[in-house]
Amino acid sequence: ATLEIRTSIVFATIIIVLVFLPIFGLAGVEGRLLTPLAFAYIVSLLASLLVAIIVTPALSYAFLPLARSIERGHDGWLARTLKTRFAKDLPRMLDHPLLVMVTSAALLAAAAVALTRAGTAFLPEFHEGSLTIQANTLPGTSLAKSDEIGRRVEQIMLAEPEVVATARRTGRAELDEHVQGVEAAEIDVGLRDTVRPRAELLAALRRGFSTLPGTNVTIGQPISHRIDHMLSGTRANIAVKVFGDDLRTLRRLGERAREAVSRVPGVVDLSLEQQMDVPVVRFVLDRTAIARYGLHASDVGEAIETSFAGATVGRIFDRGTAFDLVVKFDPSNSGDFERVADLPIDTPTSGQVPIRLLADVRREEGPNMVLRENVQRRIVISCNVAGRDLGSVVDDIRSNIAQAVPMPAGYRVEYGGQFESQQSAARRLAVLFVGVIAGLFMLLVLAFGRARDAVIVMVNLPLALIGGVAGVFLAGGVLSVASMIGFITLFGIATRNGIMLVSHIQHLIREEGVADFRKAVERGAHERLVPILMTAMAAGLALIPLAVGGGKTGSEIQTPMAIVILCGLTTSTLLNMVVVPTLYLRYAQPAERS
Numbered sequence: 001a002t003l004e005i006r007t008s009i010v011f012a013t014i015i016i017v018l019v020f021l022p023i024f025g026l027a028g029v030e031g032r033l034l035t036p037l038a039f040a041y042i043v044s045l046l047a048s049l050l051v052a053i054i055v056t057p058a059l060s061y062a063f064l065p066l067a068r069s070i071e072r073g074h075d076g077w078l079a080r081t082l083k084t085r086f087a088k089d090l091p092r093m094l095d096h097p098l099l100v101m102v103t104s105a106a107l108l109a110a111a112a113v114a115l116t117r118a119g120t121a122f123l124p125e126f127h128e129g130s131l132t133i134q135a136n137t138l139p140g141t142s143l144a145k146s147d148e149i150g151r152r153v154e155q156i157m158l159a160e161p162e163v164v165a166t167a168r169r170t171g172r173a174e175l176d177e178h179v180q181g182v183e184a185a186e187i188d189v190g191l192r193d194t195v196r197p198r199a200e201l202l203a204a205l206r207r208g209f210s211t212l213p214g215t216n217v218t219i220g221q222p223i224s225h226r227i228d229h230m231l232s233g234t235r236a237n238i239a240v241k242v243f244g245d246d247l248r249t250l251r252r253l254g255e256r257a258r259e260a261v262s263r264v265p266g267v268v269d270l271s272l273e274q275q276m277d278v279p280v281v282r283f284v285l286d287r288t289a290i291a292r293y294g295l296h297a298s299d300v301g302e303a304i305e306t307s308f309a310g311a312t313v314g315r316i317f318d319r320g321t322a323f324d325l326v327v328k329f330d331p332s333n334s335g336d337f338e339r340v341a342d343l344p345i346d347t348p349t350s351g352q353v354p355i356r357l358l359a360d361v362r363r364e365e366g367p368n369m370v371l372r373e374n375v376q377r378r379i380v381i382s383c384n385v386a387g388r389d390l391g392s393v394v395d396d397i398r399s400n401i402a403q404a405v406p407m408p409a410g411y412r413v414e415y416g417g418q419f420e421s422q423q424s425a426a427r428r429l430a431v432l433f434v435g436v437i438a439g440l441f442m443l444l445v446l447a448f449g450r451a452r453d454a455v456i457v458m459v460n461l462p463l464a465l466i467g468g469v470a471g472v473f474l475a476g477g478v479l480s481v482a483s484m485i486g487f488i489t490l491f492g493i494a495t496r497n498g499i500m501l502v503s504h505i506q507h508l509i510r511e512e513g514v515a516d517f518r519k520a521v522e523r524g525a526h527e528r529l530v531p532i533l534m535t536a537m538a539a540g541l542a543l544i545p546l547a548v549g550g551g552k553t554g555s556e557i558q559t560p561m562a563i564v565i566l567c568g569l570t571t572s573t574l575l576n577m578v579v580v581p582t583l584y585l586r587y588a589q590p591a592e593r594s
Contacts (some may be wrong), residue, residue, distance in 0.1 A: 016487060019488050022488065049497045080584040086529050088580065090526070100579060104579050119391055121390040132221055136184050136274060149212065166190075170182055188222070225452045237384045242379050244411035250377060268385070269382075269383055271383065289357060342355070390422065441454055478560075486565050490572070493539065493565070501528050
């Protein structure tokens with residue numbers, strides 16, 4: 001018995017390991033999240049292989065002879081019931097192969113159509129038990145006014161029973177890696193569990209925030225916020241980036257794009273990057289005058305930079321701590337145009353002269369910030385998604401912007417954020433999975449010695465797809481990277497069931513000398529019914545805790561994956577016991593029939 005199943009188990013294990021290899025090809029955030037899961041699964045699978053071919057035979061040799069059911073040669077009541085029913089139904093199905101194949105094809109077609117209507121997302125929505133609020137007012141807002149607005153935002157949140165506490169940071173220091181002015185505030189919010197759904201809480205908060213004029217408020221979560229920031233540079237699910245050269249044109253296009261995005265259902269926390277003109281002082285150097293005083297343009301530029309940005313001229317030590325000594329213009333004078341124009345510049349021949357003699361000092365309006373990406377100026381419209389799937393919202397945004405915001409020559413729009421990463425991950429998995437299918441086919445040919453048997457076993461892949469698609473809709477109707485990993489796992493398990501069935505039919509013909517081909521097929525399916533069902537039920541029972549834990553923190557990725565595997569395992573196991581014997585009986589090679 002051990003020798004009979006050893007080859008099947010080894011090949012089935014290799015195939016499951018093979019289908020998991022595309023996960024190691026994922027890059028970025030999805031790779032970091034899912035690669036450890038794939039590695040743990042493969043290690044566990046290899047350990048189970050050693051147990052199956054070494055430990056289980058030894059334990060069977062030691063304990064099975066003592067079992068009374070073995071002495072009687074009887075199965076348990078459940079196994080007897082299943083076998084009796086299956087023995088009656090299988091011959092009727094084998095007599096109507098066309099009906100079996102048409103029914104399977106119809107189910108597969110329905111699953112394919114349903115899959116095209118499923119939503120798409122990068123990762124499932126996390127339930128972190130806390131929120132991160134980003135509140136932005138107009139550039140130039142004073143610290144006192146920004147603090148007042150921040151307190152109002154906190155009051156709106158604390159009025160909700162789910163909110164336990166808030167902690168606010170207003171602005172970030174100049175040397176911070178994410179420097180922000182005092183017009184920006186970040187608020188961490190602790191939540192408690194209540195009976196009210198989380199979506200209702202967020203809707204209530206957004207209604208409250210909408211009463212704050214001139215303030216853009218974005219709701220996120222600590223981990224989700226950081227994932228979004230890593231993906232697109234913005235702390236939102238979707239980032240629409242408009243690239244071009246002229247800042248005024250960019251702002252005009254950005255405002256029109258924001259209006260187009262606002263008309264899309266499901267868009268929340270819509271925000272246009274706050275770019276506006278602020279008073280600036282421009283120095284236009286007079287190179288003739290600079291040369292007259294024995295200076296170079298770089299000397300004047302360095303003096304201006306030192307005056308306003310500061311220059312480190314030394315270090316001082318105080319009780320073992322070193323501090324930089326920085327020389328710069330008195331901040332109280334930087335807002336006085338006349339004093340700025342009288343900034344003294346050292347010359348080698350005439351002592352100090354005011355900078356107005358070396359440059360044309362002008363009062364102008366200039367941008368508060370100039371943001372670039374890949375050395376191109378850009379402006380960003382960002383938003384989150386609520387009540388719809390990410391892919392559908394992005395499709396509508398693309399359509400609205402294409403119709404309402406034609407791009408002039410030299411300007412273009414790009415879409416970033418989770419949508420971009422979802423498409424990239426899907427393309428990468430699709431390309432890698434094509435190679436996996438080819439490798440799977442070659443392994444099956446190596447196992448069975450014939451391409452036809454390999455094709456019959458691979459029929460289990462679309463059979464698994466039927467239940468997997470049903471699982472996607474049971475999990476919310478959104479196909480995410482986690483669901484795709486569930487399909488990959490499912491295909492490996494489904495192939496294993498087909499190997500166990502076909503290899504036993506071949507064993508009956510080649511080793512036990514069963515001459516009647518139909519009898520060999522019926523007997524092989526009958527004898528493999530219980531082992532295949534037991535294997536599927538064991539895997540299904542292990543997946544149930546993951547499948548029902550969708551609302552718990554930490555199970556967001558595992559739950560859709562488990563539901564897809566569980567539903568697909570159900571359909572592939574049941575259809576495997578009908579479709580594979582039918583196809584094998586009808587399309588086996590004449591040499592096998594003899």
